[in-house]
Amino acid sequence: MKMTDIDIKSLIKNRKKTDLQTMISMFLIKFFTYSIVAVLFLILGKIVYEGSAVINRQFLTSAPQNNMTEGGIGPAIFGTLVVVFLMILFAVPVGIFAAIYMSEYAKDNVFNRILRVTVNNLAGVPSIVFGLFGLGFFVLFIGRGYDSIFGAGLFLGKPAMLWASATLAILVLPTIIVSSIEALRAVPRNQRIASLGLGASKWQTIKNVVLPQARPGILTGVILSISRGAGETAPLLFLGCAFFLPQLPVGYLDLGLFSIPMINPAEQFMYLSYHIFILATQSTNPTITMPIQYGTTMVLISIVILLNLTAVIFRYKFRQTMNEIKRV
Amino acid sequence: MRKVKIKVNELSVFFNFLQALNRVSIEIYGNKVTAIIGPSGCGKTSFLRTINRMNELIIGFRKKGEVLIDNINIYNNNIDVVNLRRLVGMVFQSSNLFPKSIYENLAFAPKIHGIKDQKIIDELIEETCTKAAIWEEIKDRLEVNALTLSAGQQQRLCIARALTIQPDILLMDEPASMLDPISTAKIEELIFDLKKKYTIIVVTHNMQQAARISDFTAFFYLGQLVEYDKTTKLFTNPSNKQTEDYLTGRFG
Ligand SMILES: Nc1ncnc2c1ncn2[C@@H]1O[C@H](COP(=O)(O)OP(=O)(O)OP(=O)(O)O)[C@@H](O)[C@H]1O
Numbered sequence: 001m002k003m004t005d006i007d008i009k010s011l012i013k014n015r016k017k018t019d020l021q022t023m024i025s026m027f028l029i030k031f032f033t034y035s036i037v038a039v040l041f042l043i044l045g046k047i048v049y050e051g052s053a054v055i056n057r058q059f060l061t062s063a064p065q066n067n068m069t070e071g072g073i074g075p076a077i078f079g080t081l082v083v084v085f086l087m088i089l090f091a092v093p094v095g096i097f098a099a100i101y102m103s104e105y106a107k108d109n110v111f112n113r114i115l116r117v118t119v120n121n122l123a124g125v126p127s128i129v130f131g132l133f134g135l136g137f138f139v140l141f142i143g144r145g146y147d148s149i150f151g152a153g154l155f156l157g158k159p160a161m162l163w164a165s166a167t168l169a170i171l172v173l174p175t176i177i178v179s180s181i182e183a184l185r186a187v188p189r190n191q192r193i194a195s196l197g198l199g200a201s202k203w204q205t206i207k208n209v210v211l212p213q214a215r216p217g218i219l220t221g222v223i224l225s226i227s228r229g230a231g232e233t234a235p236l237l238f239l240g241c242a243f244f245l246p247q248l249p250v251g252y253l254d255l256g257l258f259s260i261p262m263i264n265p266a267e268q269f270m271y272l273s274y275h276i277f278i279l280a281t282q283s284t285n286p287t288i289t290m291p292i293q294y295g296t297t298m299v300l301i302s303i304v305i306l307l308n309l310t311a312v313i314f315r316y317k318f319r320q321t322m323n324e325i326k327r328v
Numbered sequence: 329m330r331k332v333k334i335k336v337n338e339l340s341v342f343f344n345f346l347q348a349l350n351r352v353s354i355e356i357y358g359n360k361v362t363a364i365i366g367p368s369g370c371g372k373t374s375f376l377r378t379i380n381r382m383n384e385l386i387i388g389f390r391k392k393g394e395v396l397i398d399n400i401n402i403y404n405n406n407i408d409v410v411n412l413r414r415l416v417g418m419v420f421q422s423s424n425l426f427p428k429s430i431y432e433n434l435a436f437a438p439k440i441h442g443i444k445d446q447k448i449i450d451e452l453i454e455e456t457c458t459k460a461a462i463w464e465e466i467k468d469r470l471e472v473n474a475l476t477l478s479a480g481q482q483q484r485l486c487i488a489r490a491l492t493i494q495p496d497i498l499l500m501d502e503p504a505s506m507l508d509p510i511s512t513a514k515i516e517e518l519i520f521d522l523k524k525k526y527t528i529i530v531v532t533h534n535m536q537q538a539a540r541i542s543d544f545t546a547f548f549y550l551g552q553l554v555e556y557d558k559t560t561k562l563f564t565n566p567s568n569k570q571t572e573d574y575l576t577g578r579f580g
């Protein structure tokens with residue numbers, strides 16, 4: 001007996017029936033997708049429309065004036081760039097080396113499994129918790145500790161750029177580690193075997209074969225983490241993010257004959273996302289500052305979108321390489 | 329005059345609970361070509377991989393018995409595995425080129441092993457590629473991604489790449505499985521040529537090929553070494569019934 005009684009003719013009939021089902025479900029899928037995209041574009045459009053009206057060179061470089069109702073956002077851009085830069089400096093090398101250790105060297109035992117699960121879970125901890133941790137650990141423990149041991153007065157034991165970036169680094173570290181581990185694991189075994197079979201050592205294999213192939217994947221994760229760090233607000237509340245600073249956090253390094261300007265990471269700073277927050281909620285007159293809010297939002301969103309676009313390009317490259325290898 | 333290059337004593341190999349090799353003992357002679365034949369899954373690749381300790385990369389691998397090269401037990405604790413693999417080169421069953429340019433694939437091993445002189449590397453590459461019958465096809469496009477080559481070209485490039493480490497012993501796992509008759513002939517010529525300097529073990533499913541190129545042949549079946557003899561003897565007058573059945577295609 002035949003298992004089914006489908007013949008060519010019944011296929012034709014079925015096709016018509018599924019066509020209607022397909023059409024309805026496709027319509028629904030498209031409808032919801034496009035609605036979300038439409039909402040997104042409405043918001044973005046509004047921001048770009050209002051924002052571009054105020055953005056010019058002066059807005060991007062000058063400091064807020066007249067009780068924040070006029071002037072630009074120069075110090076906030078400056079602070080964001082410095083903090084994010086320091087964050088990258090702290091988080092990226094540590095994250096990548098931790099990932100290399102965990103995916104390539106760590107033995108598959110209970111301890112390391114717990115370690116991996118913990119890192120995964122850390123990535124989901126609310127950022128405000130990291131902020132409190134930063135305050136407790138970096139500012140009060142390390143900073144105060146340094147000050148009291150070296151009798152430095154109040155030098156590092158206060159909220160500052162240094163601690164803000166260190167905290168953001170800890171915040172994005174789990175994401176960097178997890179995505180880097182995934183990228184490293186995606187490199188096929190036969191690539192490692194080829195390299196080891198040619199007499200390369202384990203480290204040479206990692207350095208010359210595994211890392212180059214995982215690089216676009218690692219970079220994708222790194223860039224997404226950076227863009228997350230750049231947009232973060234909550235943890236910075238405790239860590240030296242300032243309402244308004246009359247001067248850039250720049251100190252002068254005195255070398256006797258002359259002095260050179262240096263960014264002083266022990267200072268407070270302004271931050272784009274925090275700036276939007278205070279303009280919208282804390283300033284004396286939020287309506288007057290509306291154009292500045294739009295301008296600031298547009299700058300922040302541009303930075304984040306730019307970063308994410310770079311990540312998309314890297315991810316595309318990564319997928320291509322992996323497909324190439326698997327094709328063989 | 330025959331010199332024993334590799335001596336295998338009572339070697340058993342396990343992958344978790346699966347036994348891939350069962351008490352194999354064999355002496356492989358230097359400057360000879362030894363062919364390994366046997367049905368799929370009988371442990372040919374597993375056997376090759378014990379000689380350069382590539383099996384260790386497989387999770388669940390265990391072994392009993394010993395493998396000696398030039399009378400040194402390569403599983404001793406004081407053996408440097410990385411250097412062992414420079415001494416014992418391997419061409420893998422399936423092509424495993426890097427997704428890099430042809431040139432980078434070929435220059436990989438020399439660079440890793442500390443050859444700095446560009447000229448020496450280039451000469452080495454031309455030499456090995458000529459031997460592997462691939463030079464004419466790639467010499468004008470060394471910068472092209474190696475994975476864009478055809479399967480047969482990739483296989484020959486893998487052979488050329490394995491030669492760049494200038495090993496003492498060369499393990500070849502079905503090196504001609506994807507090649508046309510002309511390239512196959514060239515690879516066989518290469519194997520013939522290489523045995524002046526190297527000791528070669530070739531796994532092949534092609535009986536005529538085994539008969540043509542090898543001095544000795546080992547027949548594996550279900551993880552056991554069933555028969556091992558001079559190729560001429562094993563192919564014309566096998567002493568074991570199973571060998572005879574396999575050679576004549578009357579199997580199972
Ligand atoms: N990486 C591995 N993990 C687990 N088991 C393996 C692995 N490689 C091989 N085996 C097992 O060992 C046995 C022998 O395999 P092997 O690859 O040595 O066979 P072979 O003779 O080379 O076969 P073929 O001619 O198909 O290449 C098989 O039963 C196989 O399932």
Ligand SMILES: [Mg+2]
Pocket residue numbers: 372373374421501
């Ligand atoms: Mg095999």
